[in-house]
Amino acid sequence: MFSMAATAYLTGLGSYLPGEPVENDQVASRLGGVDRRTEAIRRRIQRANGIRLRHYAMDSDGRTTELNEELAVKALTAALADRGIGAEQLGMLACATTQGDLLVPGFASMVHGRLGGGPMQVLTATGVCASSIAALDAAVAKVRLGDHARAAVVGSELSSRWLHQRRFTGVADHLDAHFLRWMLSDGAGAAIVEMQPRPDRPSLRVDWVRQVSLAHEHDVCMRAGLAGSELVAGQTWQDYDDVATAEREGLLQIRQETSVLGALAEAGLRQFEDLVDLGLIDLRRLDHVICHYSTNAFRDVVFDALRTRVPGLDEDRWFSNLETRGNTGAASIFVALEEAWRTGRLQPGQTVLLAVPESGRFSFGFAHLTVVAPRTPRRSPRSHG
Amino acid sequence: MTATTSTSLSGYAPPARDTRPLPERLDEVWADLERRLADVPILRALAAGDVTLEDYHRLLHNLRQQVVDGSLWIARAASNFDVEHFDLRSAAMAHAQEEHRDHLLLQRDYLAIGGSLQELRAGRKNIGSQALSGYMFSIASGPNPVAALGAMFVIEGLGAQKAGEWGRRFADVLGLADSQVHFMIYHAEADVEHTGTMEGFLTSDRLDADAQDAIVSCARVVARLYVMQLTELDEI
Numbered sequence: 103m104f105s106m107a108a109t110a111y112l113t114g115l116g117s118y119l120p121g122e123p124v125e126n127d128q129v130a131s132r133l134g135g136v137d138r139r140t141e142a143i144r145r146r147i148q149r150a151n152g153i154r155l156r157h158y159a160m161d162s163d164g165r166t167t168e169l170n171e172e173l174a175v176k177a178l179t180a181a182l183a184d185r186g187i188g189a190e191q192l193g194m195l196a197c198a199t200t201q202g203d204l205l206v207p208g209f210a211s212m213v214h215g216r217l218g219g220g221p222m223q224v225l226t227a228t229g230v231c232a233s234s235i236a237a238l239d240a241a242v243a244k245v246r247l248g249d250h251a252r253a254a255v256v257g258s259e260l261s262s263r264w265l266h267q268r269r270f271t272g273v274a275d276h277l278d279a280h281f282l283r284w285m286l287s288d289g290a291g292a293a294i295v296e297m298q299p300r301p302d303r304p305s306l307r308v309d310w311v312r313q314v315s316l317a318h319e320h321d322v323c324m325r326a327g328l329a330g331s332e333l334v335a336g337q338t339w340q341d342y343d344d345v346a347t348a349e350r351e352g353l354l355q356i357r358q359e360t361s362v363l364g365a366l367a368e369a370g371l372r373q374f375e376d377l378v379d380l381g382l383i384d385l386r387r388l389d390h391v392i393c394h395y396s397t398n399a400f401r402d403v404v405f406d407a408l409r410t411r412v413p414g415l416d417e418d419r420w421f422s423n424l425e426t427r428g429n430t431g432a433a434s435i436f437v438a439l440e441e442a443w444r445t446g447r448l449q450p451g452q453t454v455l456l457a458v459p460e461s462g463r464f465s466f467g468f469a470h471l472t473v474v475a476p477r478t479p480r481r482s483p484r485s486h487g
Numbered sequence: 488m489t490a491t492t493s494t495s496l497s498g499y500a501p502p503a504r505d506t507r508p509l510p511e512r513l514d515e516v517w518a519d520l521e522r523r524l525a526d527v528p529i530l531r532a533l534a535a536g537d538v539t540l541e542d543y544h545r546l547l548h549n550l551r552q553q554v555v556d557g558s559l560w561i562a563r564a565a566s567n568f569d570v571e572h573f574d575l576r577s578a579a580m581a582h583a584q585e586e587h588r589d590h591l592l593l594q595r596d597y598l599a600i601g602g603s604l605q606e607l608r609a610g611r612k613n614i615g616s617q618a619l620s621g622y623m624f625s626i627a628s629g630p631n632p633v634a635a636l637g638a639m640f641v642i643e644g645l646g647a648q649k650a651g652e653w654g655r656r657f658a659d660v661l662g663l664a665d666s667q668v669h670f671m672i673y674h675a676e677a678d679v680e681h682t683g684t685m686e687g688f689l690t691s692d693r694l695d696a697d698a699q700d701a702i703v704s705c706a707r708v709v710a711r712l713y714v715m716q717l718t719e720l721d722e723i
């Protein structure tokens with residue numbers, strides 16, 4: 103006999119990475135930037151972030167080959183196929199992205215239009231990496247409330263169009279725009295959320311989801327649309343005489359204040375410790391950590407810090423595919439979870455912590471999952487028919 | 488009136504009139520119903536915690552096909568009470584009004600667990616529901632259908648004492664949200680009020696012996712047919 107509160111399960115996962123994997127030395131063939139100085143910056147940043155392969159929805163002429171909403175739909179279609187259901191069975195679609203294809207309307211409306219299915223609730227979570235967890239949280243909450251039996255979540259990014267040389271040529275030079283230029287890439291990852299575990303294969307029970315912003319005590323540090331670091335009325339990218347002027351001044355570049363990244367890692371560790379203190383994470387029963395981080399430098403900082411707190415935490419329990427899939431922002435946590443799931447790392451009974459720090463203005467998303475085996479009915483389903 | 492005791496040569500004696508007070512006789516009907524319910528396969532599985540979402544889905548689908556007609560026979564009974572039974576007419580009209588929208592509650596639960604509205608609406612009564620519904624319309628169609636109080640006793644009793652228990656058990660076993668077991672839980676609350684009103688009629692002294700017998704017989708038939716409805720799931 104078992105008994106439980108209303109619970110949500112991840113029952114299908116899918117990801118989509120456009121085109122062929124692109125190696126470090128081929129990156130300039132997509133994004134441009136072949137002058138000696140740019141190349142030196144690229145090499146330095148690539149060495150630091152540890153990424154070896156990534157994908158771009160961009161051809162060697164710098165043309166965008168797919169829409170962001172197409173990436174999202176392909177990941178969703180893969181997740182639906184993994185679960186063996188169709189879009190018409192979804193009650194809700196929650197989409198996370200940094201920037202959809204359009205300024206208006208919301209990304210989720212466009213993704214729903216392309217995906218099809220029936221009438222459904224849509225939610226667009228914009229932000230950066232942790233918007234993935236915000237979208238997951240919303241879908242899980244609505245399923246747990248009983249408002250929907252099935253929902254889908256997708257994180258999707260098409261940042262290459264922001265990173266191409268045409269966003270840099272003739273634009274005021276900002277070194278802090280290069281950090282993300284050689285780090286971000288394109289892709290999408292999706293999950294199906296249901297009120298019941300799937301009957302045929304293991305599922306991931308969502309034990310809890312937490313998201314927290316520390317913007318009340320930190321300035322914005324990863325941003326686009328702003329000239330300096332001070333936000334003043336009349337001076338955002340939408341307030342210039344024309345957008346071309348805003349672009350020439352660098353407002354359409356994604357910039358990162360790198361000096362605060364150490365503080366971000368520290369703040370993330372404090373959030374983790376709070377979750378341990380609250381009893382939401384039991385260090386003795388934490389089997390896997392899937393952490394999104396932008397560069398391998400943070401992996402080492404965070405991993406060393408965790409190892410002092412989690413006895414016996416070894417590399418086997420730590421999973422990231424940053425090096426081979428790139429940093430796909432809001433998609434990355436689902437892209438990593440999908441790979442860990444598909445390759446059989448996660449076994450029934452084990453627990454998984456998803457951790458997504460977001461530098462934007464210091465926010466953090468966490469989710470705790472438990473792998474559950476399918477229920478085995480003790481009688482045939484129709485024995486009372 | 489007392490039972491005759493003369494015995495035929497074969498030793499067979501036809502059933503004698505039961506002279507016990509009505510509440511006592513109905514309690515016996517209820518106790519018998521509870522024993523029969525304990526043997527209904529889906530309820531046995533539920534008690535054992537051995538049900539799937541598919542079972543709950545199936546149960547709602549089957550119940551709906553009868554629930555959607557629930558207020559109709561009550562309304563018909565109301566229309567057949569003459570002015571001498573004005574209070575029963577009032578009560579039946581009010582009750583029909585209350586029951587009228589019940590199937591919408593069930594429908595919301597059904598959608599909330601991922602069921603299709605189209606499939607629910609296209610459903611047909613199982614053989615138990617057909618028998619139950621047919622019987623109720625037949626009872627309600629006669630003049631002054633006092634016997635229908637027996638049906639109310641069983642059906643409202645199930646709502647007040649059993650539906651809530653089943654709903655909570657399904658929620659517990661399957662991890663369902665409140666909004667997915669609303670129909671069963673709501674019934675437990677609303678039907679407690681209805682049974683209170685009905686107790687008044689059943690204990691009033693204006694029910695003569697024939698009326699009391701008719702009520703008990705109707706209750707017994709409805710109890711059997713309700714069990715049949717729950718047993719013959721998907722059998723149409």
